[in-house]
Amino acid sequence: MNLKYLTIGAVVMLSACTDPKPEEESSEKTGGFDVSAIDSSASPCNDFFQFTAGSWIKYNPIPETESSWGRFSKLxxxxKIRxxxxLEEYAAKEGQAKGSDGQLIGDFFYSGMDSLAVEELGxxxxxxxxxxxDATTNMSELFALMAEYGYNxxxxxxxxxxxxxxxxxxxxxxYLEQGGLGMxxxxxxxxxxxxxxxxxxxxxxxxxxxFVLYGMDEAAATDQANRIYNVEYKMAEQHMSRVEMRNIxxxxxxxxxxxxxxxxxxVDFDAYFNVYGLTFDEVIVTGPKYIKALNKLVKDIPFEDWKAYYRWHVLDAAVLYxxxxxxxxxxxxxxxTLSGTKKMQPRWKRIQGAIGGLNEQLGHLYVEKYFPEESKKQVEQMVEDLRSAYRVRIANLTWMSDTTKQKALEKLNAFTYKIGYPNKWKDYSDLEISRDSYFQNVLNMSKYLSEENLAKLGQPVDRDEWGMGAHIVNAYYNPLNNEVVFPAGILQPPFFDPNADDALNYGAIGGVIGHEFSHGFDDQGSNFDAQGNMTNWWTNGDKARFNALTSALSEQYSAYEVLPGVHVNGDLTLGENIADLGGLTxxxxxxxxxMDGKTPEANIDGFTPEQRIFLGWAQVWQKHGTDEYLRNQVTTDPHSPASFRVVGPMSNMPEYSEAWGCQDGDAMKKAEPIVIW
Ligand SMILES: [Zn+2]
Structure with a gap:
């Protein structure tokens, strides 16, 4: 069961899960906006990204163990150091209650760090x-095995x-989805x-x-590699593209x-589904055309090639353990090769990266220690301010009819939010994790999570469930719950700083909240209603005007050149770009x-409160990456590269031009700004 391929209607995160990380302890001052990041030779009206991030980038090179580096990743x-x-605290404790959060994460980490045992086990x-x-003799047997190993x-x-x-x-x-490519x-x-x-x-x-490392001779391994590539190439030809998959x-x-x-x-679906023993009347097939094409590939490609192909994927799933x-x-x-990272991360980071299945348990222990409860109230207030602002914006839209506005407001009013950590924590006490074998722990964990997922079939949706660990530095909107979620991990500088002025915080975490809200009204989220059901609540005319606006936005981003000849894919990044533009507005x-009725905030470092809103957002996106990283990002990531997350929305905002005194003809003041929300 390849949950990682289950992308349909999935949560929309603030940023891709490109795991950040370097070695040294951070001692950087994080209060407010760090003016040393500014490149004073750049003009805010020409390139706000360069202005706000130029010096930061110059003095914060990408660590060798990373493919990109920014304020977000630094946080x-x-x-990770926290x-x-x-992890070390709980790994050092012996005799913890079996199945307790501390035992699960402590023993998992212990087994992973026991590199001698891993080497000895081979x-x-x-x-x-x-x-x-190797023992399979036909495609039916192979499909049954694919189902069984799908649990892992x-x-x-x-x-x-x-x-x-x-x-x-x-x-x-x-759901039944396409999958199975190695790249x-x-x-x-x-x-x-x-x-x-x-x-x-x-x-x-x-x-x-x-394959050579696994004991095959060079010639045989090369032959296998060619066969595998051929199988994957033929599958790739039939795969839906990421842009096609946005059309929910x-x-x-x-x-x-x-x-x-x-x-x-x-395709022997009986053999495949029998393994899972599921009862269902219906399965939602995301790509019927692909399934049909697979039918032909199963027949045309020799069984031995399929076997070689699957040997590779079984090995690939295990290599990290x-x-x-x-x-x-x-x-x-x-x-x-794919990301341009020079050095491998230290082992503790790699083990931390593998612990994802225990995110809930880790998050629980994290918030007990680090969650700033006092921040929660402040952020809740900001969420309601954002909702109020959205209400006014929708009511005043000139391109939308009253009929659709009514529905949009209904949806906005129904938005729920989760801040910090779950109300109730999951109980994984029957998950078997020990200090003995890292490999076995990983197997047990992945199977446990797969079974947990499949057991939900036909059951009511638990709306209290979280899709992200509380310690994670990210946020998401889930269209099926019509909810925005902000884990404790993101309520820290540069996103939220209890010691900073409100303008900066509204631009940073406020922008993030607005971004997640706006996902409810982007090219995907707009297909879902107040209850999280996919229904068309738009009049045809409004939908057509919305599509015209989003097409223009897509064109704007597709014109951005990331590397010579490599452009942003405006269609792939459309949802995120709509959310950035809406969110910052x-x-x-x-x-x-x-601030209504309050004494205006003072200028800080010579910047007005309005300017500091934009500085707050820009500070979050001080980031750079290797060429390989950027190339990979524009191919696979629905988020635009950081610089365009700054100049893209701001150049469309008259509020920006006004705050910075930009004139007609300036790059940061588009002649025909796009206003959607
Ligand atoms: Zn997003």
Whole structure:
């Protein structure tokens, strides 16, 4: 069950999960806006990103263990050091109550850090899994094995998972999705420019190297690699693109099992689903065309090639939990070649990265120690200010009819929010984690989470559940719950600083809150109503005007050049760009509402409160990345690169031009600004 492929209607995060991290302890002063970040030779009316981030970037090079670096990642890095402290504390405790949060995360971390035990075990625990692939004699057996290993997140051509039914968001439904590529996107296979050709060659080399390490001779390994690449290439040709997958209504294809089987008779769905033992009348197929195409591939591609393909994915799923050399090879391709990272992270960070399945438990221990309860009230007030500002904005829209406005306001009023941490914590006390074997712990954890997910099928949706650990530095909007969620981890500088002026905080965390609110009204979120159900609540005319505005925004971003010849994909990043533009606009007006009747805040460092709103947002996006990182980002990430998250929205805002005194013709003052929300 490849939950990682279950992207439909999934939560929309503030930023991609590009795990941040460097070595050194942070001692940087985080209060307010750090003026030393400014490049005074740049003009705010020409390039606000350069103005606000130029010096920061110059004096904060990308650490060798990273592919990008910014204020956001620096905070996440500081957080990792705190989390390390928690993990070490519990790893040092022996005899903790079995199944307690401390036992689970402590023993997991202990087993991962016990590198001698990992080396000594070698591939002994893993080998039987591979032997079972070798023992398969036909595609039916292989599909059954794909289902079984799906419990442990081994990537396969198809994957299933359970989440709220898009049309009836109070009940959980089963989804069937495409999957099974080893590189991050189909474009990596299909593009034929010189950079991508080189990546393709290195990928094949990576596959071969891994098989050699696993004991195969060079010639056989190269042969396997070529076969595997050929299988994945043919699958990539049939995969939906990321832009196609943004069209949520088109992904909603409920079918009976018989209908699915009729779509692809060569795929043994009985063998596949029997493993899970699920009872269902319907499964929602996100890409029927892909399933149909897979039918042909299953027949056309020789079984031995499919076997080689699956051997690779089984090995790939395990490499991070096997001896060091396996992880090193993985790093060489995925981090170095694809992202431009120079050095591997220290082991404790890699283990921390693997602990994701225990995020709830880790978050629990984190907030006990670090959550600033006093911040919660302040942020709640900001959420309501943002909502009030949105109400006024919607009421005053000139492009939307009263009929649709009514519905939009209904949705806005129904927004719920979660701040800090869950009201009730999950109980994982029957999860088996011990100090003995890291590999076994990872297997137990992934299976446990998969079973937890599948058990939800047909059950009512638990609206109290969190989709992110409380310690995580991020935020999200979940259209199916119509809720915005801000974990404790993000309520820290540069997002939220209890010691900073309100203008700065409204621009930063206020902008984030507005951003998440706006996801409820972006190209995807606008398909869902107040209850989180996918329904069309728009009149045709309003939808057409909305689409015209969003097309213009898409064009604006597609014109941004990231590297020579490499542009932002305006369609892929549309939802995030709508959210950035809406969010910052809302933050501006929420601040005005907040200050209404109060004594105006003083200028600080020579900047007016209005200017500081924009400085607050820009400070969050002080960030840079390697060329490889940027190339990967524009292909796979729905978020625009940091610089465009600053200049993109601001150049559309008359409020910005006014605050900074920009004139017609200035780059930061677009001649025809786009106003959506
Ligand atoms: Zn977002």
């Amino acid at each position: 996440a890095e500081d957080n 989390i390390k402290g928690i 591939t002994k625990a893993f080998d039987p899994y591979m032997e079972r692939v 997140n081994v990537s396969a051509p198809i994957g299933i998972g359970v989440q709220a039914d898009l049309m009836n968001s109070s009940v959980n439904a089963l 991050p996107d189909r474009d990596y296979y299909l593009k034929t420019d010189s950079v991508n050709k080189e990546i393709q060659a290195k990928y094949k080399k990576h596959l071969a190297n891994l 209504p088109a992904l909603y294809n409920p079918m009976s099992l018989d209908e699915v089987k009729a779509l692809a008779p060569n 096997l001896p060091y050399e396996y992880g090193k090879l993985n790093f060489e391709f995925y981090s170095k 809302l933050a501006y007006y929420a601040y005005k509402i907040h």
